[in-house]
Amino acid sequence: MKVSNILYICTMNYEEAKIKFVSTWGSLGTLWGINKAMAQIQALLFVSTKPLSMEDIMEQLKISRGNTSMNLRQLMDWGIVTKEIIPGERKEYFTTEKNVQELARTIAKERSRREIQPVIKVLKEVSSIKDDGTEKTKELIKQTKALYELTETADDMINKLVNHKQNWITKSLFKLIK
Amino acid sequence: MKVSNILYICTMNYEEAKIKFVSTWGSLGTLWGINKAMAQIQALLFVSTKPLSMEDIMEQLKISRGNTSMNLRQLMDWGIVTKEIIPGERKEYFTTEKNVQELARTIAKERSRREIQPVIKVLKEVSSIKDDGTEKTKELIKQTKALYELTETADDMINKLVNHKQNWITKSLFKLIK
DNA sequence: ATAAACTTTCAATAATTATTGAAAGTTTCA
DNA sequence: TGAAACTTTCAATAATTATTGAAAGTTTAT
Numbered sequence: 001m002k003v004s005n006i007l008y009i010c011t012m013n014y015e016e017a018k019i020k021f022v023s024t025w026g027s028l029g030t031l032w033g034i035n036k037a038m039a040q041i042q043a044l045l046f047v048s049t050k051p052l053s054m055e056d057i058m059e060q061l062k063i064s065r066g067n068t069s070m071n072l073r074q075l076m077d078w079g080i081v082t083k084e085i086i087p088g089e090r091k092e093y094f095t096t097e098k099n100v101q102e103l104a105r106t107i108a109k110e111r112s113r114r115e116i117q118p119v120i121k122v123l124k125e126v127s128s129i130k131d132d133g134t135e136k137t138k139e140l141i142k143q144t145k146a147l148y149e150l151t152e153t154a155d156d157m158i159n160k161l162v163n164h165k166q167n168w169i170t171k172s173l174f175k176l177i178k
Numbered sequence: 179m180k181v182s183n184i185l186y187i188c189t190m191n192y193e194e195a196k197i198k199f200v201s202t203w204g205s206l207g208t209l210w211g212i213n214k215a216m217a218q219i220q221a222l223l224f225v226s227t228k229p230l231s232m233e234d235i236m237e238q239l240k241i242s243r244g245n246t247s248m249n250l251r252q253l254m255d256w257g258i259v260t261k262e263i264i265p266g267e268r269k270e271y272f273t274t275e276k277n278v279q280e281l282a283r284t285i286a287k288e289r290s291r292r293e294i295q296p297v298i299k300v301l302k303e304v305s306s307i308k309d310d311g312t313e314k315t316k317e318l319i320k321q322t323k324a325l326y327e328l329t330e331t332a333d334d335m336i337n338k339l340v341n342h343k344q345n346w347i348t349k350s351l352f353k354l355i356k
Numbered sequence: 357a358t359a360a361a362c363t364t365t366c367a368a369t370a371a372t373t374a375t376t377g378a379a380a381g382t383t384t385c386a
Numbered sequence: 387t388g389a390a391a392c393t394t395t396c397a398a399t400a401a402t403t404a405t406t407g408a409a410a411g412t413t414t415a416t
Contacts, residue, residue, distance in 0.1 A: 014315050017307045021322055024300040030402095031293055033211045035374065046325075047318045054393075064376045069394055090384070090391060100324045104332070115209055122202040129195045137192050140225045143276070144199055147224075150278045157339070208372095213404065232363075242406045247364055268361060268414075 018047060022061070037063055038071040042080060042096050051084040051093035079106050101162075108162040116155045123148035196225060200239070215241055216249040220258060220274050229262040229271035257284050286340040294333045301326035 012020070022043045029039025040061050045052060052060075058068050072094060075081035080103060084093040097103045127144040131137055190198070200221040207217025218239050223230060230238075236246050250272060253259035258281060262271040275281045305323040309315055 012307050017304045018318055021304045028297050031211050033209050047321045049313050049317045067375050100328045119206050126195045126199045129190050135227050139227045140196055143225045146278045245405050
């Protein structure tokens with residue numbers, strides 16, 4: 001690590017740190033097929049001490065009203081952001097799940113449902129074609145079946161890990177696996 | 179499931195099944211931040227009984243020479259595709275890792291290195307800012323620290339699962355977790 | 357050394373995906 | 387009821403990302 005970086009870290013203040021966190025989370029999202037604004041809105045809510053209005057979000061992230069509205073809806077569809085009604089206020093306010101374990105659980109469940117399950121379905125279909133005895137058909141069946149099994153097992157595993165309500169960040173569980 | 183789909187599945191032949199597999203794997207790639215051509219090339223090699231040349235890949239996927247070349251290089255950078263030299267042949271031939279466990283291991287390791295580690299670094303930096311006593315700073319530190327711990331643990335866990343050379347698709351491991 | 361058989365590179369272009377902003381829609385309050 | 391305060395929608399546009407294809411580069415064989 002360069003000395004300049006170390007100095008920078010040591011002098012990072014609240015605003016800088018927050019911006020760094022939100023923007024990094026945003027690019028991570030992009031890398032994982034989640035759009036930047038969506039990831040940034042979630043990040044912003046995640047470190048906010050109180051619910052934020054659409055105005056707040058628009059202003060802090062410098063994004064349009066439409067963009068904010070659409071991405072908040074998506075986050076609500078994913079089940080990780082909720083509307084908060086503040087008595088006496090006309091505006092809508094938003095919060096995200098603050099518990100990282102719960103957050104991970106929800107995301108894993110949704111991704112499984114939206115992305116993994118459809119693939120598992122196709123793998124099952126493809127691996128179930130009639131074996132006509134040719135080498136290439138045998139290979140297709142064999143390989144897609146292996147992929148099917150791996151995908152299903154990995155999916156099950158992630159869901160089990162993540163559904164394990166009790167703190168799954170435990171040394172004991174590690175020991176069993178390692 | 180609609181009746182028409184059932185009929186389709188039942189009558190899927192080798193070519194149809196292969197196309198369905200390759201294109202599904204391609205869209206899955208897109209969804210996960212991997213480009214379509216790259217995912218499709220890997221899928222094609224994965225079910226092929228013999229190494230394929232650039233011509234073969236171009237023809238089967240209907241993509242350009244440049245695209246094929248660039249994506250093959252990326253797959254080689256990821257370590258999941260290798261050049262095969264066939265004696266007496268001038269052309270280069272390519273194969274992918276055929277063992278799903280090994281494939282998963284390599285992908286997990288690379289994704290961790292490329293994507294998870296940099297995020298862990300930022301989370302560590304941000305969660306290490308000086309606590310100035312304000313509520314918002316305390317929240318930023320608390321939440322990014324929680325995310326840091328979760329991310330690191332999840333990353334460790336995946337690597338351990340996946341590095342577990344012995345068949346990690348075992349009923350016994352499941353029992354321990356569930 | 358050179359020509360044929362290949363592969364790589366990269367600027368141009370196409371395709372896809374995200375974002376804007378204003379009009380339309382909704383809710384609340386007087 | 388109506389108008390103010392808000393949110394949603396969506397066609398247009400911008401930004402990003404993938405793809406092409408031809409020129410440049412490389413390797414091999416004679």
